[in-house]
Amino acid sequence: MAKSDVKLLGAWPSPFVNRVQIALNLKSVDYEFQEEKFDNKSELLLKSNPVHKKVPVLIHNDKPICESLIIVQYLDEVWTSGPSILPSDPYDRATARFWAAYVDDKWFPLLKELRTTEGEEAKAEISKKLKEGLVLLEEAFIKCSKGKGFFGGERIGYLDIVFGSFLGWLKAVEKIAGLKLVGELVTPGLAAWAERFCSHEAVKGVIPETDRLVELAKIIQARLKAQSAPK
Amino acid sequence: MESQEVKLLGFWVSPFVHRVEWALKLKGVPYEYIEEDIFNKSPLLLELNPVHKKVPVLVHNQKVLAESFVILEYIDENWKQCPLLPQDPYDRAKARFWAKFAEEKILSDGAWRAARAKGDNREKALGSTIEALEKIEGELKGKGKFFGGESIGYLDLALGWISYMLPVWEDVGSIKIMDPTRFPATAAWMSEFVNHPAVKDSLPPRDKMIIYFEKRLKELEI
Numbered sequence: 336m337a338k339s340d341v342k343l344l345g346a347w348p349s350p351f352v353n354r355v356q357i358a359l360n361l362k363s364v365d366y367e368f369q370e371e372k373f374d375n376k377s378e379l380l381l382k383s384n385p386v387h388k389k390v391p392v393l394i395h396n397d398k399p400i401c402e403s404l405i406i407v408q409y410l411d412e413v414w415t416s417g418p419s420i421l422p423s424d425p426y427d428r429a430t431a432r433f434w435a436a437y438v439d440d441k442w443f444p445l446l447k448e449l450r451t452t453e454g455e456e457a458k459a460e461i462s463k464k465l466k467e468g469l470v471l472l473e474e475a476f477i478k479c480s481k482g483k484g485f486f487g488g489e490r491i492g493y494l495d496i497v498f499g500s501f502l503g504w505l506k507a508v509e510k511i512a513g514l515k516l517v518g519e520l521v522t523p524g525l526a527a528w529a530e531r532f533c534s535h536e537a538v539k540g541v542i543p544e545t546d547r548l549v550e551l552a553k554i555i556q557a558r559l560k561a562q563s564a565p566k
Numbered sequence: 567m568e569s570q571e572v573k574l575l576g577f578w579v580s581p582f583v584h585r586v587e588w589a590l591k592l593k594g595v596p597y598e599y600i601e602e603d604i605f606n607k608s609p610l611l612l613e614l615n616p617v618h619k620k621v622p623v624l625v626h627n628q629k630v631l632a633e634s635f636v637i638l639e640y641i642d643e644n645w646k647q648c649p650l651l652p653q654d655p656y657d658r659a660k661a662r663f664w665a666k667f668a669e670e671k672i673l674s675d676g677a678w679r680a681a682r683a684k685g686d687n688r689e690k691a692l693g694s695t696i697e698a699l700e701k702i703e704g705e706l707k708g709k710g711k712f713f714g715g716e717s718i719g720y721l722d723l724a725l726g727w728i729s730y731m732l733p734v735w736e737d738v739g740s741i742k743i744m745d746p747t748r749f750p751a752t753a754a755w756m757s758e759f760v761n762h763p764a765v766k767d768s769l770p771p772r773d774k775m776i777i778y779f780e781k782r783l784k785e786l787e788i
Binding site for chain 2: 386395398400401402405406408409412413425426428429432433436437471
């Protein structure tokens with residue numbers, strides 16, 4: 336498939352964009368990447384995603400597809416010659432989708448909150464909830480992996496991509512907040528999986544370096560503080 | 567053929583449960599319905615859905631599933647008759663996109679929020695809900711009876727609550743969202759939807775819904 340047939344509008348720090356990049360890598364799809372700036376969105380982005388005006392947007396043969404989970408499923412349904420991303424069994428697929436929704440709707444919002452929370456007590460409260468969520472995800476990992484290395488079993492799959500894409504920000508927030516969330520003691524399965532995931536061929540070079548994200552978080556915080564400061 | 571034992575844990579007025587029931591009815595899948603009192607959750611519900619403790623929960627041959635959209639896709643993949651999602655991957659992506667959009671902008675943070683809110687917050691919620699409905703109206707224009715054409719499908723089930731529950735919320739919350747002159751395609755779709763054989767006789771009685779939501783409104787004022 337020609338490179339110009341597939342275009343990804345994205346931004347390097349976005350875990351949602353990273354998901355799509357990993358999926359494209361898994362399927363060995365040639366694509367053109369267009370970096371978008373948060374405060375200066377391109378005409379193409381505004382035209383392709385008028386409803387949300389957000390990245391990622393996949394443009395395939397001039398047709399835009401939006402929302403990271405929807406894009407990943409689309410890629411899986413179109414590029415059927417590559418390795419499957421979703422499991423083949425309907426119940427395993429439902430399980431993967433259930434945990435993907437949990438990670439996006441319940442767990443990640445807490446991580447975002449922790450990034451900007453100040454005060455030891457407040458941070459402790461959120462990190463407690465995050466850790467409880469990680470215990471659930473550890474159990475899910477044990478069930479889904481069936482003794483193998485990934486949520487998808489022997490190979491990386493949907494839930495690996497969905498949850499794994501947050502590992503960059505997870506490590507960054509651990510550094511910013513000065514605490515450890517994933518560790519060998521409470522979540523040994525996830526700790527080993529995280530390393531396995533980040534060193535996978537399709538993932539290497541996609542998830543940004545922790546320090547780069549920490550720097551970006553500092554810049555964003557400073558900008559927000561400046562905007563809300565009394566004039 | 568393995569025995570198909572299907573149980574559905576639900577709550578009579580939950581639109582999330584209704585959409586699962588419509589899917590099962592459309593596919594002709596027999597199921598046992600178990601009514602849950604969500605204000606007094608049973609040990610069974612807490613055991614089957616410990617993560618969210620919510621209905622609907624589908625149990626199929628001992629396999630437990632939760633989250634209505636996840637359940638819909640499972641039903642569609644497991645029972646091939648009367649397909650709910652379109653065949654074409656791009657059309658599927660669009661159906662999933664609009665279902666998510668409506669769920670976020672018209673249901674949760676939309677109409678129900680507007681019904682409960684006061685003053686500025688009410689105006690804001692009303693405005694964004696109507697804006698979202700305009701986009702749905704755009705999707706329906708020139709489509710035929712339903713979002714997918716002549717047959718009912720995934721997106722219809724996802725938005726179906728609009729046809730019978732939104733009018734109740736408008737009544738109880740004294741808000742006006744669904745103006746048929748402003749949203750003629752949506753109004754026509756609502757009528758097709760409530761009259762569909764799989765939907766018609768399964769809707770909760772209007773007066774019962776009014777009483778229930780009046781009470782909830784008082785309890786959940788924001």
